[in-house]
Amino acid sequence: MAKREGNVLTDAQLRAWVRADEPVAKSDGGGLTFTLSAGGTAAWVFRFRHGGRRQELTLGRYPDLSLSAARTAAAKRRVAVSDGANPADDVRKAKARRDWSVRQLVADYREKVLSTLEPLTK
16 A cells, blocks of 8 residues: 555635536545546545555545545545455445345346336236
């Protein structure tokens, strides 16, 4: 992991970038990055290396996740990485469908697909 530079961003800078509404990606140090997309979505991203590969984990959207809360969340993820864990794996596992049983897949299909069809097509 890269050497931690220290906290460099301020709340005033974040608000100014959001008001400017131009894409930006600025590092706060220690893998924490503030990003503002072309679509206007501001988010906190934790960038790290695990197993020799560069990885990213979105921590949350700004201003829902404040600067201090993002720093705290990134610090927790840094500890996990230094312990050998990959914080992005937890997110991937939560999204994975292969852990579902057939019964759960059928129930999900009925809820999301069949419920949107007209009665005669069911």
